[in-house]
Amino acid sequence: MLTRLKSRYNFSLAIFVIFMIVVTLTSLNAFVAPKLASMEGDLISQELTLIGNDIQKELAQVQAQQRAITQLVPELSSDQIDAQLPALLDQYGELKVFGGGIWPLPGERTSGRDRHSTFYHRDSQGRMIVNTYWNSAEAPPYYNEPWYQNGRNSPRGECAWAKAYEDDASAEPRTNCAMGIYRGSQLYGVATIDVTLGFFNELVAESEQHIGGDVMVVERDGTIVSNSGAVRGDIVLQNVSNLASRGSLTKALANEDLGRVESFRQPYQGVEGEDLTLLVVAIDGTPWVLAASVPTELLQRQSNGLIKLLLAFQVPLLLVLLIVIAVVLQRLLARLNRLRTSIDDLSAGEADLTRRLPTGKGDELDDIASSTNGFIQYLQGMIKDIAGASGRIDQSMASLQDGATNSRQILEAHVGETDQVVTAITELSATSDDVAKDANRTADFVSQVSEQAKESQALVRQATDAMDSLLSRIDGVTAGSDRMRAVVDQITPMLGTISDIADQTNLLALNAAIEAARAGDQGRGFAVVADEVRALAARTRQSTEEIDSRLTDLTKGMEQMVRSIEETRESSGAASEANERVNRGLDEVASAVQEIQQLSAQIATAAEEQSSVSRQVDANMISIRHMVDDLVAQGETNERATADMIEANHELVSRVRGFRTD
Template identity: 30%
Template sequence: MERSRSNKKPFSFAISIRGKLLLINLTLLTCVGLYAFYEHASFSSFESLEHAATENLQASVDLLTLRRHEKDFLVRKENKYPKRFDDVFNTLSQRLVDLNSLLKLHNLHLEKQTTNIIETLDRYQQQFHLLVDKVNSIEGIETSDNHRSRLENSRKKLKSAASSYDSFYLEVELLELIEKDYRYLADSTAESSNNLLKAVSNFAISEHVPSSLKPEFDQYKQDVEALVSASTELGHSADEGLKAQLRKNVHNAENSIKSLQTEISHAIKLKSEQIRTQLLVFGSAIVAILSILLFFIGRSILSRINAINILMKEIASGNGDLTVRMNAKGNDELAQLASSFDIFISKLHGNIQDVAKVMSILGESSENSKTSAVKSMNNAEQQKIQSESVATAVNELVMTSNEITANIECAANSAETIKQDAQGALEITLATSKSMQSLSSNISESQALIVNLAEQSKEINQVITAIQNIAEQTNLLALNAAIEAARAGEYGRGFSVVADEVRQLSLMTNNSTHQIESTIQELASGIQDTATKMSSSIDLACHTKETASDVVKAIEDMVIRINTMSDMNTQIATASEQQSMVSAEIDRNITEIAHLASDTHHIVSGSVHCSEQVSSVSHKLEKIVAQFKY
């Protein structure tokens, strides 16, 4: 009989747990998206403000570039620099206009400062172009119509006119004037300009200057005054004239840009703090909203889990009553879990009933199986003992056969070794016989050569005898020549010296031939002894050759007998090896039978053990089923 238990449904949302989790995820994604959007908008505004600061710094760089072009023009006097100046100025003006627009977007109220900078830069451009015109009018490189060119022409005319006057004082004063002129052109300062004007005045009132030189001097004076006036208006230094005005405007523009940069940096700092505060507040609000939502949804889920947990504890702490059902209410996942649990308990209830019916049948079968297994185990034990006895006997037979085979193999190996040694002795003896034949032939050839050598030594003795006769005759001739030279007196003195030298040479030749004759005689005696010994060696070699032939025949007979014995040992070894193989095969079969008997014994023992386990499990299962109410 089934009984159901129910509990009071706790407060929860009318949606499933999955829906609640999806609601949390959607809320989280929405809040993160809003936070990201707000953060992106805030940082975009902040980056725009930083871009304004960057543009202002770039404006400062452009102003430095304008000053560089100004300096380059004043140094090189080339018209390409004003063009570059205007290009950079247009870029700077557009940059300041864009900067003013950016500052208006952020409501910084800095239009007055940017307008002041633009106006100052406009004045700076106008003054620079005035300076360019003034510099070109003074010493323009790309044009010859300037004050310096006109002064140079009037100076040349004045020098040309003054050179026609043969006046030393005029030449000196003109040189002093031209020196002041060159000094001023080399270093245009207020002092050098005053010195030049003073020199012009002194030259004008000089008594050494003729009146006919006045037209050229007046033109020169006019050109000097025009040059000095233009240079003064331009400014001899950076603190005078147009240069001073230009420098003042540049400094004002630089100070204004630095002041604007300070204001923008302050605005960036305030904006950064504002964004940080707003993001902190917005993030805190998102965290609070998500925390409240998670609290209510988590509480609703936990209340449902606690209710189901209480029911499951009641079922677990009972007496195994499988008729209890949870019957949880609701449409969420926990209610589905409770319904699945009730279905599982119902199936378990039916299975326990089936197990109870099978228990009695299983108990009877396990007892019968145990009895049969005990009988099989006893039979296998007897078979195992008998197989081990047969295996021991066959193993001893195999060991004996192996020992015989090993001894036969040793004998065969020894016969083979003796055979190889005899074969080697035969080869050595044959080689010795061949060597003796070669030795006998060589000794015979040597004996013939020695006989020839003895004959040649006799011929050498004959030649030496002839040389001795020639030497004696030469000695007699030398004596006769000496006697004739003595008779000739002073005229035969040189010939007497030659005769003495010939006689000395004859005596030396005679002595050498006696030594050679003695050596040849000793050589002939040695050759005779060598020939005698060679003859004895030939007889000994022939006797040794005959002995070696007898040894070869004896060794050949021994090799034949050893081959016969080796073949017989090989046949015996083959038969013994076949016997060993058969014995080993029998031993393997008996051993395999013993292993099979042992395995059968172990298997039957295991079967008995399994039967005991089945019986034990059957009793345990009976006790377990008895715990449930079905």
């Protein structure tokens, strides 16, 4: 919808105008209107200040009148005070001065008399009449009243304004100016001028009519000093808190602490929910404040009027500006259309780069046309350069295509050779695996033989040790046999001796028998003993012969055993030497087996390393094979890309030739 520049510009201008109006309204409402409302509130505050100034002027007049009275009274006698006081009070003839009095200290006017005052006030006809209430017995002592104490303590020559009141002396609501009377430097008493609160009503009514709102004079404790349009009826001396439900202004004042403020302004809602603004201004030198309540709409009326006035001027100006901009834009777009038409003619003229756009008086559009002509001139030179470069590119691309074809053929041949190398390395890897397996098996077998040789060597060592032990025992037996033969040799002489003893014993026994026979019967017992001894000698000899025979046999056996032991010893020595030779042979076999085992382990390790290297080489050759395949594919892609580039260059050449540069 907004594809055309004119439509976008017109739409943007309309949006801009609407935006300006919205921004203006927002700015006026956000910044100007509050300022105007504040200024309007300031004007109302100023109005209240002016009312306060009028009140202060009236009070200042009363204070000046009071100064004259306090300066004159000390010069008058008691009777002259009674006679002159009405004229002094009514010297200006203003009805707001309700009355006044002279209130001496106890015993100052008349010795021994505590209360001797003179007090006058107006009657219903406005005439000054005397009032003796404060001198009567039923009246409280006037010198104890707050207004009296305030006047007594006030600075000399200044009024102490009392809070609004009414008393038994008069039902007229009023306030008074209490000022000290001095004779020399000594306090004589207090003079008062009572001012009726009615003159506040006139000022309030006039002010309400002027500002269009409600005005009220109140004391800081909330006591109302004047009537107001905010609450109907006579409300003087009533408190705002008691009238909060009867009016918006009294409600607002009842919620404020008037004893701590000098002046302020704040919005609030009335009893009926309307938007109002409360303004409070203190009256300097008095216990009173002026309060005003105005509709917030009234404060904004001036700002609303100003906003309408500004819009009344701004909207037509914006519309005129929109029309002017639209006309200027229309003319600008017309020139742009003419420029576009010239460019279209340039592009539709068979790409004739020798043509140029027309230029005018040198404005911005002519600058655009000049820049376009400069670009066309630059494009003309660039097309010439491209035409020259395209021929060189064509030649280079032809050479590149031939090189790509040769590279592809070489890579295809390299693929076959790489396949053969991969096959050979694969077979070498398989052979290395077999060698490694055989070497491992040989190493295992040699390890077994080594273990068996170690076991045989241990057995031979055990046999050698046994033979050595046997030889040691044989040597022990031989030594024992030698000792036994020596003992036998020692026994043989002893047997000869025993045999000789037996022969001698036999002879002795025979002699004894012969002697016994000679002795006859006396020798029979001895003959028996001799026979026994002879028999014992015969047995001894027989036993000796048997022992000798046995010793002879034993000696022969011992000699035969010694010969057998010697033969056994010689055989054991030969066996021990044979075991030593076997042990040395087994040691040599174990060393050879260990060397064979180490060689087998080295062969197995070398075979495994060769197998690992073969597998790595095989993997590398496979990677090379894949790389060669990728190179072949890339070569084919390059060849196709070269063909495409040649075709694109031919198309570029044909396009460049379509431009007219000369």
